[in-house]
Amino acid sequence: MRNEIILKVYRFDPTSGKPPTYKRYSVPITERETVLDALLYVKEHQDATLSLRFSCRMAVCGSCGMLIDGLPRLACYTQISELDTDEIEVRPMSNYPIVRDLVVDMSGFFEKHRSVMPWLIRRDVREQNQPTKQYLQSDEQLLEYLQFSYCIKCGLCYAACPVVTAMDEFLGPQALAQLYRYIRDSRDEGATERLKSAGEFNGVWRCHFAGSCSQVCPKGVDPALAIQLLRRRTLFMK
Amino acid sequence: MIITSIRRTSRQNLSKVLTTMLVPSRYTIERWSYTLQRVSGVVVMLYFVAHVIETGYVVGGPGVWYVPPYEVAQRSWETVKASLKDPVFDVGLGIIGLLVTFHTINGVRLTLTHFGYTLKRPHRPEFPYEVRSFTNFQRGLFWLSISFAVFSMIYALDTLLGVFRA
Amino acid sequence: MRERTLMIMHYLTGLGILVSGTIHVYVVFLTVPANLTAWESTLSFDGFQFAILPVYRNLALALSLEILLICTTYHGLNGLRIILYELFQGRSARTYVKYALFAIGALLLIYGTRTIIIAHSIGGP
Numbered sequence: 001m002r003n004e005i006i007l008k009v010y011r012f013d014p015t016s017g018k019p020p021t022y023k024r025y026s027v028p029i030t031e032r033e034t035v036l037d038a039l040l041y042v043k044e045h046q047d048a049t050l051s052l053r054f055s056c057r058m059a060v061c062g063s064c065g066m067l068i069d070g071l072p073r074l075a076c077y078t079q080i081s082e083l084d085t086d087e088i089e090v091r092p093m094s095n096y097p098i099v100r101d102l103v104v105d106m107s108g109f110f111e112k113h114r115s116v117m118p119w120l121i122r123r124d125v126r127e128q129n130q131p132t133k134q135y136l137q138s139d140e141q142l143l144e145y146l147q148f149s150y151c152i153k154c155g156l157c158y159a160a161c162p163v164v165t166a167m168d169e170f171l172g173p174q175a176l177a178q179l180y181r182y183i184r185d186s187r188d189e190g191a192t193e194r195l196k197s198a199g200e201f202n203g204v205w206r207c208h209f210a211g212s213c214s215q216v217c218p219k220g221v222d223p224a225l226a227i228q229l230l231r232r233r234t235l236f237m238k
Numbered sequence: 239m240i241i242t243s244i245r246r247t248s249r250q251n252l253s254k255v256l257t258t259m260l261v262p263s264r265y266t267i268e269r270w271s272y273t274l275q276r277v278s279g280v281v282v283m284l285y286f287v288a289h290v291i292e293t294g295y296v297v298g299g300p301g302v303w304y305v306p307p308y309e310v311a312q313r314s315w316e317t318v319k320a321s322l323k324d325p326v327f328d329v330g331l332g333i334i335g336l337l338v339t340f341h342t343i344n345g346v347r348l349t350l351t352h353f354g355y356t357l358k359r360p361h362r363p364e365f366p367y368e369v370r371s372f373t374n375f376q377r378g379l380f381w382l383s384i385s386f387a388v389f390s391m392i393y394a395l396d397t398l399l400g401v402f403r404a
Numbered sequence: 405m406r407e408r409t410l411m412i413m414h415y416l417t418g419l420g421i422l423v424s425g426t427i428h429v430y431v432v433f434l435t436v437p438a439n440l441t442a443w444e445s446t447l448s449f450d451g452f453q454f455a456i457l458p459v460y461r462n463l464a465l466a467l468s469l470e471i472l473l474i475c476t477t478y479h480g481l482n483g484l485r486i487i488l489y490e491l492f493q494g495r496s497a498r499t500y501v502k503y504a505l506f507a508i509g510a511l512l513l514i515y516g517t518r519t520i521i522i523a524h525s526i527g528g529p
């Protein structure tokens with residue numbers, strides 16, 4: 001068991017006009033410590049200027065995504081012992097503009113999520129205003145989309161996707177998985193227009209099943225599976 | 239839906255995009271399949287263009303747009319055939335055999351997976367999460383395509399150069 | 405054309421290549437008379453049943469070659485389009501890519517079809 005580790009952290013301040021650099025910090029660690037713990041140790045004791053984004057520390061809020069040893073991971077969900085190296089490289093997530101240090105601008109990612117209309121579309125307006133009944137779902141109906149609704153919008157899949165790197169307009173794994181999640185929801189009535197938008201040039205056809213999104217997803221959402229199933233729906237248009 | 243208001247991520251340069259496309263280190267074999275399918279596709283396409291041009295000499299070359307006398311066509315083909323007699327082209331053909339076979343079988347695999355076949359149904363995720371789309375069947379098809387590709391390259395080199403016969 | 409149509413055709417032409425390409429390769433396999441090595445016979449102009457010219461003369465085989473030509477041209481150029489869409493972005497870049505590939509495809513199809521039609525109609529010596 002190591003009791004010390006080197007953190008190699010990407011530092012960049014766009015307002016300073018200087019190019020990005022890597023800074024090394026040596027951090028004492030105990031068993032079961034996560035990368036986020038180590039980064040916060042640095043911020044508390046060594047370098048208060050280090051910027052990072054975090055909140056829940058338990059893989060629920062999805063704000064601490066970063067490239068840890070080259071793969072997009074949640075810092076609070078990655079045990080230092082599981083990485084099994086003496087020097088951990090920490091960089092901001094790829095495929096996002098960098099705001100500062102480890103903080104990235106996720107507005108494009110969220111906008112794509114919004115653009116797939118991640119809400120239930122209903123035609124019965126009066127019923128929606130004056131509800132009279134429940135919308136019962138069987139277990140099978142629930143299982144059709146449950147897995148995909150576990151998404152915490154951490155954006156790791158978006159950072160791992162090779163198509164997103166190349167193509168700014170591509171909706172990305174997260175948005176497409178949510179698109180499929182709402183199509184499969186038995187309470188939703190917007191399948192036709194959803195499928196139409198999924199079939200555009202920046203939609204489902206740009207996926208080549210490289211599977212990197214599913215590999216890095218911390219919540220078992222498996223966006224790649226959702227996208228392939230969505231492609232079948234887009235083929236038959238129903 | 240065309241998203242217009244997305245602030246363009248400072249136009250990433252070509253080299254970064256190409257590295258992401260061509261160097262899938264740290265990722266699973268699905269990512270390798272993506273890279274190899276692309277590379278093999280582009281190379282086979284170049285071969286296809288060359289092959290269309292080359293077979294054009296069966297009837298006498300690009301200048302011939304009428305039915306030529308038998309002897310003219312034969313002479314034109316024999317000339318091209320002689321100029322193609324080069325071990326470099328033979329090795330090249332062996333590699334094309336490798337790439338075509340890989341692209342074909344992996345293409346069948348991708349056609350199946352792209353429409354959700356060979357993948358497992360969605361389920362209730364429970365820790366530790368299992369990735370439902372990384373099935374053994376689908377991965378087996380990838381390795382099958384690799385082995386068939388290597389086999390066909392060996393076969394091609396054997397036929398062309400006789401290297402594995404002696 | 406709509407993206408969905410273009411991509412569905414990508415999978416269909418892929419299947420088309422699978423069938424006609426298999427025929428093409430199988431015919432190349434069949435060209436071995438006793439006095440030649442396999443590769444020499446593949447490149448033989450004429451003289452036995454599955455030499456080059458007799459294959460073109462056979463209407464069914466010539467048609468399968470034409471199908472292979474059409475499918476490969478579409479499949480290959482659409483594949484390039486997918487890659488180029490990722491490398492060159494924006495509406496105008498996409499238009500250029502589309503027309504450039506369309507022109508290349510037309511050239512390939514015209515030239516290849518010419519070869520097949522003429523080779524099909526060349527008479528004996």
Ligand code: SF4
Nearest residue numbers: 151152154155157217
């Ligand atoms: S699909 Fe997974 S990796 Fe992608 S944003 Fe959702 S939780 Fe994160």
Ligand code: FES
Nearest residue numbers: 056057062064076
């Ligand atoms: S801090 Fe909330 S997911 Fe890591």
